[in-house]
Amino acid sequence: MDKNRLITYSLLAHINNSGILVKGLMDIFVPLTKRALSKMNKEGIFSGKNISEIQKIIIELYTIDIPVPVLRNILKQISQDLNTEDNKKFVLYNDDAFSIQNYVFDEFELLVEEKKILINEVENLFKEFCKVSNIQKEEYSSIFAFIDKNKVSITKYLSENSVQEEIEDYSTEAQFIDFFKKIPKIYNIIKELYLGSILSTYIEYSTNPIKSEVELLLDTNFIISLIDLNTPESTHSCRKLIEIAKHNGYKLSVLKDTIEEAKRLLLRRAEYFNESFLTKKVNPEDIYNACDRRNLTKTDLEAIADNLQNELNEKYEIYIVPVTNKYVNKAKFSKEYKNLKEFRNSNSAALHDATAIYYVREKRENKRIKAFENVNCWFVNNAINSEYNDFSQCEKVFKNGYQPEIIKVDILLNILWLSNPNAGKQIDGDEIVNVGLSTLVSSTLNESLPKNAIIRELDDNIQKYSGDTLSDEQIVRVATRIANKQIKDIEELNKIAKENKEDFVKRLEVESEKQKELENKRISQIEKIISDLQEESSKIRKQRVDIDSKNNKINDLEKKLKEARKKELEKENEIRKIRRKNFIQKKVRKWRNSSWIEFSISIFLLLIGIIGLLYFSNWNWNEVQRLMSLLKKNVLISSIIAFLGFIFNLFVITSLYNKYRNQANIKSFKEQIEIPDEYQEIIP
Numbered sequence: 001m002d003k004n005r006l007i008t009y010s011l012l013a014h015i016n017n018s019g020i021l022v023k024g025l026m027d028i029f030v031p032l033t034k035r036a037l038s039k040m041n042k043e044g045i046f047s048g049k050n051i052s053e054i055q056k057i058i059i060e061l062y063t064i065d066i067p068v069p070v071l072r073n074i075l076k077q078i079s080q081d082l083n084t085e086d087n088k089k090f091v092l093y094n095d096d097a098f099s100i101q102n103y104v105f106d107e108f109e110l111l112v113e114e115k116k117i118l119i120n121e122v123e124n125l126f127k128e129f130c131k132v133s134n135i136q137k138e139e140y141s142s143i144f145a146f147i148d149k150n151k152v153s154i155t156k157y158l159s160e161n162s163v164q165e166e167i168e169d170y171s172t173e174a175q176f177i178d179f180f181k182k183i184p185k186i187y188n189i190i191k192e193l194y195l196g197s198i199l200s201t202y203i204e205y206s207t208n209p210i211k212s213e214v215e216l217l218l219d220t221n222f223i224i225s226l227i228d229l230n231t232p233e234s235t236h237s238c239r240k241l242i243e244i245a246k247h248n249g250y251k252l253s254v255l256k257d258t259i260e261e262a263k264r265l266l267l268r269r270a271e272y273f274n275e276s277f278l279t280k281k282v283n284p285e286d287i288y289n290a291c292d293r294r295n296l297t298k299t300d301l302e303a304i305a306d307n308l309q310n311e312l313n314e315k316y317e318i319y320i321v322p323v324t325n326k327y328v329n330k331a332k333f334s335k336e337y338k339n340l341k342e343f344r345n346s347n348s349a350a351l352h353d354a355t356a357i358y359y360v361r362e363k364r365e366n367k368r369i370k371a372f373e374n375v376n377c378w379f380v381n382n383a384i385n386s387e388y389n390d391f392s393q394c395e396k397v398f399k400n401g402y403q404p405e406i407i408k409v410d411i412l413l414n415i416l417w418l419s420n421p422n423a424g425k426q427i428d429g430d431e432i433v434n435v436g437l438s439t440l441v442s443s444t445l446n447e448s449l450p451k452n453a454i455i456r457e458l459d460d461n462i463q464k465y466s467g468d469t470l471s472d473e474q475i476v477r478v479a480t481r482i483a484n485k486q487i488k489d490i491e492e493l494n495k496i497a498k499e500n501k502e503d504f505v506k507r508l509e510v511e512s513e514k515q516k517e518l519e520n521k522r523i524s525q526i527e528k529i530i531s532d533l534q535e536e537s538s539k540i541r542k543q544r545v546d547i548d549s550k551n552n553k554i555n556d557l558e559k560k561l562k563e564a565r566k567k568e569l570e571k572e573n574e575i576r577k578i579r580r581k582n583f584i585q586k587k588v589r590k591w592r593n594s595s596w597i598e599f600s601i602s603i604f605l606l607l608i609g610i611i612g613l614l615y616f617s618n619w620n621w622n623e624v625q626r627l628m629s630l631l632k633k634n635v636l637i638s639s640i641i642a643f644l645g646f647i648f649n650l651f652v653i654t655s656l657y658n659k660y661r662n663q664a665n666i667k668s669f670k671e672q673i674e675i676p677d678e679y680q681e682i683i684p
Contacts, residue, residue: 003119005063006144008032009196010115010189011108016199016429017192025202025418026074029066031108033074036061037090038105047099051075054098066203072096118189119144125186129176132522133486137172146173147190150440151197154414157372157403158205174444175484177437179522191433194440198432202418210373210419215251215363216241217356218318219381220261222409223254227304227311229266229290233438234382237409240431241380242316244416253319255359257328259309261352266305273298275460281479282455285442324355327362331355353379360405368402372415379406410439445484455482458490461497461504469505470512477515478508486518487511573681580679587673588666595655602648 015028036057048054055071058064066074075092082089082103089103126143130136149170180186218226225234226242245252269287283289291301312318331337331354340350356379363377417432449455462475481487497504617623631637658665 002063003116004061006119006193007112007115008062008064009193009200010119011062011111012196012199013192013429014111016195025199026070028199029070029203030074030077031105032062033058033066033071034078034105035108037078037100038103041100041103046101047097049097051092051096051098064200064204070203119193122186122189122193125180126173126176129179129522130172133172133175133484133518135172142168142170143173143176144193146170146177146440146444147193148197150194150410150414150436151201153408153411154198154201155205157407157411157415158201159401170444171447171484174441177441178445191437194437195429195433198414198418198436199429210248210416213376214245214248215253215377216245217321217360217363217377217379218252218254218258219356219379219406220258220265220352222380222382223258223262223308223312224265224287225382225409226316227308228294229287229304230285230382231290231438231442232293233435233442234285234409236431237413237435237439238382240435241409241413244413246317251319252317253321254312255321255324255327255352255356257324257352257355259312259320261349263305263308266301266308270298270301270305272456273301275463281476282482283446283449285446321359324359327355327358330358334358357405370401370403372403373419375403378412380409380412381406382409408439410436449482455490457494458482458497461494462508464497470508474509474512477512481511481515486515569682576679576681580675580681583675583679584670584673588670591669592656592659595652595659598652599656602652 011032012028015031016025033054036054039061040054040057045053051071052068054075055066055068058066058071072092075090075098079090079092083091088099089101091099093099123140123143127137127140130140145168177187177190180190221230222238224230226238228235242252266287269291273288273291281289287301290296296304309320313320328351331351334354336357337350337354340353341347344350344353360377360379364375369375414432414436417429462470462478478487482490487493493504493507496507613624613627617627631641
């Protein structure tokens with residue numbers, strides 16, 4: 001499996017679990033997109049004609065395809081978060097073109113490296129687990145394919161195209177996860193990958209809100225889990241679905257045939273209650289196992305069966321469909337009934353499921369529906385035990401992309417969580433993982449178990465022939481080997497029991513000892529790997545602390561440098577301000593000088609005229625007055641003198657006034673002065 005995709009799963013889960021989501025699940029893809037933008041910027045890509053270029057980078061980095069309309073909304077959000085009036089780091093234009101400038105996002109780089117190491121270690125652990133168990137695998141990355149299996153199941157409902165789910169034996173992978181449940185360090189990595197795989201479906205497939213007018217028809221195995229006669233995880237998931245269904249206004253119903261089937265099952269278990277030991281150890285999902293866990297007796301089981309209908313109706317407010325003849329008659333002659341008989345443990349069980357299918361079809365008005373959110377009725381089961389395998393397993397694909405009638409509890413919870421905001425408030429990611437991963441492991445292990453009849457026969461033989469020879473602990477080890485497919489031919493054991501009880505007991509002792517040796521070997525060898533993993537993780541964390549410390553120092557230095565630059569800039573601008581002021585004053589002086597030149601020339605000409613008069617009057621003042629009187633009487637000369645006086649007052653004197661006294665004029669001149677770059681203020 002693509003390691004980039006696995007790292008993406010871990011990142012998605014990390015972001016989801018960090019509690020930074022504000023607007024919903026869409027927020028978890030924002031940091032991933034920011035990292036993609038930072039990578040582009042680092043590689044010298046500063047702009048693009050279309051956001052499909054960003055989409056391509058995201059696919060390369062994460063192996064997930066974010067649809068363009070969704071990506072556009074994410075990018076708009078990033079643009080709003082990053083940009084200020086003075087600093088535009090990422091701009092998305094109306095035509096989907098974009099530009100990136102000086103954008104760095106390195107928050108996840110160390111985390112990515114850590115996730116790579118952890119994912120590789122999980123694969124190495126699985127390889128070692130197989131080696132200790134004497135199991136050969138072509139690809140040890142199958143552990144990740146198994147974790148991703150639940151996503152494939154969800155995809156079948158959300159994708160409009162038919163999805164082919166490959167039938168593979170993942171029992172070893174399930175054993176591996178079950179074994180590491182006790183080791184949080186490893187199990188948390190597996191949980192992250194599982195949650196991330198589910199989260200990735202939110203962006204890759206349609207997860208529109210689901211209509212509220214939905215009816216959930218509950219199957220027998222759902223009822224058994226609801227009343228806590230399955231695993232605690234199954235009970236939790238079924239009760240959680242009931243809670244969410246009621247909150248969303250869904251109708252909960254059950255066929256009277258389902259109640260009758262559940263009663264028959266409980267009473268049959270009560271009948272053989274004291275004859276079973278091995279069954280409850282082999283199959284954790286069996287009713288006997290739940291009775292052992294809850295300390296229930298045969299009488300308790302019979303009482304539960306007698307009170308079942310009242311409990312469903314009164315405690316859980318589940319409507320009982322009283323008349324089912326119409327659906328039974330349709331089912332009896334259907335191809336669904338014919339197919340189901342090959343998968344169910346009895347004809348009556350097959351008929352029950354076929355009846356439920358026809359009930360659902362009628363509620364859907366016999367319409368074939370493609371979009372999940374348009375389905376108004378589901379037949380909900382909690383099929384874990386192979387004895388109650390659901391009908392959807394009969395069909396390898398959802399034909400033509402149409403929705404089937406049946407859905408499993410964990411799948412429905414997953415989709416409700418992804419698509420329905422109200423459901424998101426009632427169930428969190430941790431619940432989804434605990435329920436879903438436990439169900440995935442349990443169902444896989446149970447699919448590999450021998451038929452119940454064979455196990456019951458072996459149980460009878462153990463009780464009949466072993467006596468006090470075998471301890472409960474030894475029998476539990478034998479049960480473990482059966483559950484883990486390490487004892488494959490149980491029928492041979494039953495045959496040995498009939499022929500020679502001593503050989504039978506001896507064989508069981510041998511198998512028990514093998515399991516004990518295997519468990520000790522697993523623990524000793526895997527402890528070393530876990531120790532190495534912890535050491536490697538510790539190095540990564542130390543590196544992260546060191547880098548964080550260096551980053552803090554760098555940030556402090558950058559802050560000090562920024563402050564120093566600011567002071568230096570302020571000082572430089574102050575100098576430039578003085579120089580700019582001097583430059584303007586110089587320009588103003590030059591501007592005023594032209595008026596003074598005009599004034600000087602005018603005065604010079606006036607003085608020449610006066611001296612000329614004195615000269616022609618032989619420097620006699622009386623003669624000057626006489627000449628001036630004659631000039632005034634001359635119309636032409638007096639007009640010229642008046643005109644020159646007018647010009648002097650209008651231009652020369654007015655010019656001087658405007659350049660010294662008219663502030664608006666002075667300001668206007670200063671504004672028109674072109675300031676050289678070396679005098680301009682430096683803007684940071």
